[in-house]
Amino acid sequence: MLRRKVSLMLLLSVMVMSSVFAGRSMAEMQDIPSKFAEEIDYLLKLEVITGYPDSTFKPNRNVTREEAATMIGRALKLNGEKRDTSFNDVSSASYASGYIQSAYEKNIINGYGDGSFYPDKDITRGEMAFLISKAFKLEKTGAISFKDVAKSGAQSEAINKLTTAGIADGYPDGTYKPDAKISRSEFSLLVARGLNSEFRVEATLKPIGERYVNTTALNVRSGPDVSYDKVGQVSLGNKLLLYQTTGDWAYISYGSLKGYVHTAYLSATASSASRVISIDAGHGGTDNGASGHGLLEKEINLAVATKLKTKLEQEGIKVVMPRTTDVFVELNDRVTYSVQHNADTFLSIHTNSFGGDSAHGTETYYYTSSVRAEESKQLATFVNNRLYKAWGTLNRGVKVEAYRVIAYNPLPAALVELGFISNKDDSMKLGSNQYRDIAAEAICQGILDYYEWKESK
Ligand SMILES: [Zn+2]
Structure with a gap:
């Protein structure tokens, strides 16, 4: 600032x-x-x-x-x-x-x-x-x-x-x-x-090297300062040709686009430029999670998580998943796996349930006493707001709960409950391939919102 x-x-x-x-x-x-x-x-x-x-x-x-x-x-x-x-x-x-x-x-x-x-x-x-x-x-x-x-x-x-x-x-x-x-x-x-x-x-006019964009969207400017006009934009993971640096600014090209970008948003290698998020599909294997209307929570969670992975990767974000198949994974191991695979953020996907048809809607959790409480809250909020709007479900809001995978996690972490498997309308969406795709797209946008917020902090 x-x-x-x-x-x-x-x-x-x-x-x-x-x-x-x-x-x-x-x-x-x-x-x-x-x-x-x-x-x-x-x-x-x-x-x-x-x-x-x-x-x-x-x-x-x-x-x-x-x-x-x-x-x-x-x-x-x-x-x-x-x-x-x-x-x-x-x-x-x-x-x-x-x-x-x-x-x-x-x-x-x-x-x-x-x-x-x-x-x-x-x-x-x-x-x-x-x-x-x-x-x-x-x-x-x-x-x-x-x-x-x-x-x-x-x-x-x-x-x-x-x-x-x-x-x-x-x-x-x-x-x-x-x-x-x-x-x-x-x-x-x-x-x-x-x-x-x-x-x-x-x-x-020969490039002196290559650089990779390490932020979601990076403005390219006509001169070496933020007050110069924006002439274009490059995205996370884009490979740029570097021609010269002037202080904190690099003169680059990307295709026909040429101009200045701030060197803070460039990385020397593609891997260091990538965001890494852990997408955790809740339950699995012997643990079905909730069930109702002919659906199992573990299957819904994995289907949405898998679609989400594809969408995030299209945005240049690397995704790791504690489980990619129908297997049982301990809660502690999900967190450990994510940390060991260099994730910078953690999002767990779940499906809600309640006795009877009355409860319905979307809600997202984070935990306050985490060292990453503010980031976790932002992640939960961005994901929740994108999802309930895209799905047309009741917004049950962003809530605090000491769930194992978000409370004892060194990463900014949130847990989203897509909807209620016990509710007729929600379960129709949970079981629909088209709605699962809409959910994945909405959560992806929420994660992008979160990264953008984090970078502008
Ligand atoms: Zn669950």
């Missing part, structure tokens, strides 16, 4: 900063060179760069050091709130003071030895290389050298990283021109390539 609040604050500050020229589209600015149009349009949409009040972009204007810091600050969604800085020539009154200080604190920029930043000075290609390599955390170096760049040193290394990443090019004559000034359009090109691999020089 904290992270979201901070991001919202950043978003608001960026919006305030750029509100003067916000929404000025490329079409309104006639002076954008077609060669850089895509990259500039990308940055205009993200409000990383803005046009001038007279509807021009001024592509050939040089970029000053404070302008560069501001654009990088916007691209990285740094705190741009005007404030005191560590430099003696940047006061809190300067529009760029917030971004300059934020970038300084993140070690993206450093000033000169005398404590000054020279905000009005035009930035050079060499300085830009340093700034961009720090901002986008470029690490890889390659066998690239330029006639006019020293073989070693901080600037040489930064220029190497920039060209290795496919963000900057040298000139056809083998030079880099580190002391040359940089125009707004050239600068835009570098920032766009820093933010988005698709703009980089073709040869570097």
Whole structure:
């Protein structure tokens, strides 16, 4: 929750900063060179760069050091709130003071030895290389050298990283021109390539690895922050190609979808990405459970559990079952089996019974003194609410009971009673293959609700 609040604050500050020229589209600015149009349009949409009040972009204007810091600050969604800085020539009154200080604190920029930043000075290609390599955390170096760049040193290394990443090019004559000034359009090109691999020089557009989605639904965004627009979504277990990482964000592709996802929701292997739930079909073997209207509880429980397994697996969730056939399994062993098979959640499927026809409906249990009480209650609630609605049964609610498999269980655990085998209407549903399928689908949705809740906590 904290992270979201901070991001919202950043978003608001960026919006305030750029509100003067916000929404000025490329079409309104006639002076954008077609060669850089895509990259500039990308940055205009993200409000990383803005046009001038007279509807021009001024592509050939040089970029000053404070302008560069501001654009990088916007691209990285740094705190741009005007404030005191560590430099003696940047006061809190300067529009760029917030971004300059934020970038300084993140070690993206450093000033000169005398404590000054020279905000009005035009930035050079060499300085830009340093700034961009720090901002986008470029690490890889390659066998690239330029006639006019020293073989070693901080600037040489930064220029190497920039060209290795496919963000900057040298000139056809083998030079880099580190002391040359940089125009707004050239600068835009570098920032766009820093933010988005698709703009980089073709040869570097190679995936560096594979990652698996470890959450139910993961938003893919146009930039490396939650405030960037959502461009698509990937699902649990999806295999993504990884191109680069920028801080906590990874630039990925999934089919034709490309964009940024947060690295917290990626796993290196498919198995670690999977949720594992234990679906426990109550009773079995010599233990029939309840019976009525020609039905045995153990058979209903297993039929619904088996259908549920299939549906969960289609959602990319791994399922383990303490019993998959008509066998007797001790209650303790059901819990032990689930823990040993790395389940993260436990759901037991049962069928209710009462003397006479009167009692009917759906109810779900959890246990309060479990260390997983809150999660167990949520699981029970999501499953119960999906099920009674889908089945059209009476909602008897979510209840607390010290049933063995949910009370003495280290996992978040719930026990659902589908309906009453002793009631005529309920038993019709319990015995119907179609209704068993509806029950499995509803419980599956309830489990997905639960995982989504758990991830958003
Ligand atoms: Zn039972």
